[in-house]
Amino acid sequence: MTARLWNKTASLSNADMAKEGRRLGLRWQNAKLLPSVTGEGRRQPILKAAMIEPEESDCLVVVDVQNDFCPGGALAVADGDAVVPVINRLIGRFAHCILTQDWHPPGHQSFASSHPGGKPFQTIQAPYGVQTLWPDHCVQGTDGAAFHAALQTDRAELIVRKGFRPEIDSYSAFSENDRRTATGLAGYLRERGFSRLFIAGLATDFCVRYSAEDARSEGFEAVVIDDACRAIDLEGSLAAGWTSLQACGAQRIRSDAIAA
Numbered sequence: 001m002t003a004r005l006w007n008k009t010a011s012l013s014n015a016d017m018a019k020e021g022r023r024l025g026l027r028w029q030n031a032k033l034l035p036s037v038t039g040e041g042r043r044q045p046i047l048k049a050a051m052i053e054p055e056e057s058d059c060l061v062v063v064d065v066q067n068d069f070c071p072g073g074a075l076a077v078a079d080g081d082a083v084v085p086v087i088n089r090l091i092g093r094f095a096h097c098i099l100t101q102d103w104h105p106p107g108h109q110s111f112a113s114s115h116p117g118g119k120p121f122q123t124i125q126a127p128y129g130v131q132t133l134w135p136d137h138c139v140q141g142t143d144g145a146a147f148h149a150a151l152q153t154d155r156a157e158l159i160v161r162k163g164f165r166p167e168i169d170s171y172s173a174f175s176e177n178d179r180r181t182a183t184g185l186a187g188y189l190r191e192r193g194f195s196r197l198f199i200a201g202l203a204t205d206f207c208v209r210y211s212a213e214d215a216r217s218e219g220f221e222a223v224v225i226d227d228a229c230r231a232i233d234l235e236g237s238l239a240a241g242w243t244s245l246q247a248c249g250a251q252r253i254r255s256d257a258i259a260a
């Protein structure tokens with residue numbers, strides 16, 4: 001991030017660079033004037049390593065860290081439980097945190113078992129578009145739908161449940177897969193005065209991706225914390241996800257960019 005900022009700010013004044021740093025959510029640390037590397041005798045400002053300091057208008061959004069998405073679960077994401085200690089540290093760093101929870105009734109239409117001859121990971125044409133079929137997972141009230149036992153949920157200010165309508169799947173924390181049915185989260189976050197969302201959880205290429213994209217289209221800044229997510233990676237879905245996230249203006253960081 002520092003290198004990116006350097007490229008972008010090499011020709012800016014100190015004041016403009018400070019402004020750019022603030023826009024990117026970076027803590028401004030004394031800019032230093034160093035001799036120009038261009039040999040033109042100019043002196044150019046650079047930013048020292050910058051860290052993100054969570055602010056009152058930031059909210060950590062923890063997506064679907066549930067037993068069924070962790071090793072041993074019905075729809076296990078490889079290494080999915082590795083996000084738990086990383087997210088627990090992040091929960092300690094943010095003043096505000098919300099959780100999402102995939103929450104399906106038995107016989108949900110996204111389950112392969114609900115379609116004669118249906119196989120998990122096959123796609124079907126649902127009334128709202130292409131839908132991947134999944135193993136039965138996160139059935140309401142089951143242990144698989146519960147949060148990972150080690151996830152520190154006590155400070156969560158809201159739990160958003162999604163996917164509870166029998167006929168519609170829901171990847172995004174903001175809207176169901178028909179792209180019209182809202183979960184209500186955008187309104188909640190706006191009323192709370194949040195403007196920047198830091199998103200972590202499972203899985204990078206589905207629920208994290210679509211939550212971050214919808215955050216952008218709802219007018220929030222979206223920052224995906226790479227090492228606090230794990231992916232399913234179905235036929236290139238992870239690479240496609242990152243490309244799409246970059247295109248919509250979401251940022252990608254590592255958790256160590258958040259000030260301790």
Ligand SMILES: [Zn+2]
Nearest residue numbers: 102104138163
């Ligand atoms: Zn689901």
